[in-house]
Amino acid sequence: MVWLAMVALAVVLLLSSFSDQWRRNYNGTLTIQIPAATDGTKIQNELRLNSALRLLQNTPGITSAKAVSMKRISEILSPWLGRDIVSEALSLPIPRLIEVEFIPNTSLDVKALRKKLSQKVEGAFLDDHRVWLDKLITLAGAIEAVAFSILILISVAATTTVIFATRTSLVIHNDLIELLHIMGAQNDYVASQFHRHAMYLSAKGGIVGVIFVIATLYTLGSMWSDIGLFLLPQLSLNFWQWSGVFSIPLVVVAITALTARITVLRVLRHLT
């Protein structure tokens, strides 16, 4: 349960971090696609590109407009086409790309710019990333909600398990509890024996859970790096987020001990 809870919280925090990174990276950016002109020459395509660049550079609010180099385009295409085929593919009339940066929340009218661009350069397409970014963030949010629900469910399940395990233990040790009462033990003393034992067991389980979590997150991190997709942000949490994740075993121990103590005291109060 510790492993499950820690992984669930790590997923929640990572996805939240992803959403923030995506918003930061793609907020204030546009991508312009300039398709090659039909039956156009290389020079004509370059003229179309430069025309678009001039329009963008003269638009208020835009801080940078740069054409993506052919080298960069081949790097983007190589995961899909393979390095051997890229050089041949570049001789085909593939669209040229312009990366635009603008100051977010300014008066830049993206709609108007889209219209001007299509009038200036036939076939030019302005992508403000909103369509896929919103969907991606929505998906991340949905997964976050599921992971958070799992975390809540684990907490409830853990608490319920402790309650029933403690009650069972009380029944099993009924004789011993009666003996302690006959010796003059207060309910607090009996409850403290149970909650200490519960703490010990949950601490043991917590240590095992932490070891598995470290192994799991390390493996996930390695796999993530190997994927190497530019679209995916870095898999990292800050210090406070890691602290939150690794505080879960301590929280579990505390909840277990408290639940055991409360359960024992409630049951003993009903004993004659």
Place this chain on the structure above:
Amino acid sequence: MNRILRKKVIGGVDVINFQNVGVRYGAGPEILHDISLRLEEGSFHFLTGASGAGKSTLLRLMYLANQPSRGLISLFGRDISTTPRRELPVLRRQIGVVFQNFRLIDHLTTMENVALPLRVSGASEMQIKNNVSELLNWVGLSDQIDVRPPTLSGGQKQRVAIARAVITRPKLLLADEPTGSVDDQIAMRLMHLFQELNKLGTTIVLATHNKLLINDFSYRRLHLSNGTLNSCTQTVRSTEATAQSKELI
């Protein structure tokens, strides 16, 4: 050992006082009815009766494990029915109980079993170590400190149970068939141990149907029959009692 047990006080203070006490389980007939008795401080009593007469039930009332269906019970001068629940453990700590089936805790060592009442009452580790070692030495179990009950003989278990019952210097000691699982020789040795405790001031109620003990020791007898209590006192056999009392375990 003397610093563990008190000096005997001969007084007229009632340690236990039952007035018309009755016990019934559920809607069934009364197991004990109209039990009235007064046990003075420093007294020694045999509790006798046939099997199923209610000796264990009477003892359970005395160590507050059960409540009576009717009647009044006073312990150390306090009416149990009006004593707040949180104060009952304080009264229980003044009672030592030796159970018929020992009720030792198998996963604890001899030392830990005997120390348990001291831990329950919050004694320090130093106190526990000193007192328990000395008492186990006194009952002849100093070489069994670290063993667990399953490896002990019946007589040894009984001595551990007695040591556990007296470690807190109780004012009242209740023993339910303490010699039931041992031979006559060990039974006599245990009786001498109880005598020594009584001399040091502990009030003792010993439930038994061992005729040898009852005949050889002249103490007041509380006899249960058909759920009612009768009492009588036996003639003193002083010479024999003195000679036997000098023999320690």
